[in-house]
Amino acid sequence: MTGTAEAATPLQELVPQPVQVQPRTDITFTLTASAKIQLTTPEARKPAERLAEILRPSTGFQLPITDGTTGEGIVLTSGADPKTGQEGYQLDVTPNQVIIRANTTAGHFNGTATLRQLLPPKAEAKTKQPGPWPVPGASILDHPRYHHRGAMLDVSRHFFTTDQVKRYIDQIAAFKINYFHLHLSDDQGWRLEIKAWPDLTKIGGSTEVGGRTGKLYYTQDQYRDLVTYAQNRGITVIPEFDMPGHTNAAQASYAELNCDGKKRPLYTGTDVGFSSLCISKEITYKFIEDVVREVSAITPGPYFHIGGDEALSTPDADYVTFMNRVLPIVKKYGKTTTGWHEFIKTTTDTALVPQFWGTTRSDANVAAAAQRGNKVLMSPANRIYLDMKYNKNTKLGLDWAGLVEVRDAYSWNPGAYLNGVTETSVRGVEAPLWTETIRTSADIEYMAFPRLPVAAELGWSSAATHNWDRFAPRLGAQGPRWKVQGINYYASTQVPWK
């Protein structure tokens, strides 16, 4: 160690900040070649497998997964303090073991995510690195502020391959994100095979913003594989099919989806608000039912996102008519509707989840829904839209909701942001990434890092921990880890990077 100050230990560098961290400076655990990952509960199996997948390449250790709790290594077991709830965990570092206790699979995923951050950054490497592999002595108890911590990727404006999507899923999982929202249809592209309507992808999935052409969609098998991949990282996929606006790709694929019976041309620009399904035609609801049925059958998660935003070409009365037809269809196939907050004005069903994306501090319809008992997912565009530019020199991104530097993204309280929407009415926080200007994984990462971890912190850590001066160094401490992982992050000057 150089200098007089004590070097920060990884215990002070966790993102998101846990509820309780007690350092035990007399203890260090070191992961060695003979270590095992031991389980006493089947609920820890997937988290254990995932942890092993990460640590085997970098350490070069075998890290077999075995049953039991004896011997040296990592132990995943049940019997956590009830305070940890459905998603929390306890993590205790003793001289010979790291013990993670949790009562659910989610809790084990979250505990193992913390353990990853307690190991040296090179533990994240894909190739064998020299040790040692110390974990500082500690006793941690942790659980989330909100159940829903989400990220969204728009694969419609620009299409991303399953490998690119998986790379992003890996990145969000490291921050305890537990929902991944895929924006699968918009004016520029329809991205999921629907067997009853094959031209949706054949035509509607053939191009994107800027005009590139190809098979720019997922087959149902590929989608299933993505869903499983996310599940194996503790993440539930929420599929979105945006309607009744943002539907040009569908209207370009099938003439009958248009009121005038004429196909629309494919669209590769970035305007919004010009398209609408035909509200008065029965075939529209047959189409939607086919989509909802096929997608629900391959989506194990409970939510179906119906979009509903910016329906600027749908008259208000038609919008209500449309939602009154569509919301029961989603219910019929066993899913709960979530949608951009506009849709909530058409229903009094308190089980449905409005996602607030506005730039104001009040919205009468959302407040009324919260009063009735709906839980609101918070995605205010001027705070947590990952496609907003950081500053005026940012090459990627848009600025319609303003410039959003890292500190702006952090400086709001989801539980005291919208008038009439208080802590108990908030379901959580989602950070959407729209991709009009985003084409590569490097682009995704530049916009998401470091603001996606900011969103994760806001969604997980208690309001009492909210403090920029303490958060910024923790965020900056992630830099070396992201370098090892090859993440193309924006090195904001607001953050003291390590």
Ligand code: TNX
């Ligand atoms: C608004 S946010 C949209 C999207 C755009 C985004 C760009 C929302 C529900 N609709 O269609 O991609 O702005 O930031």
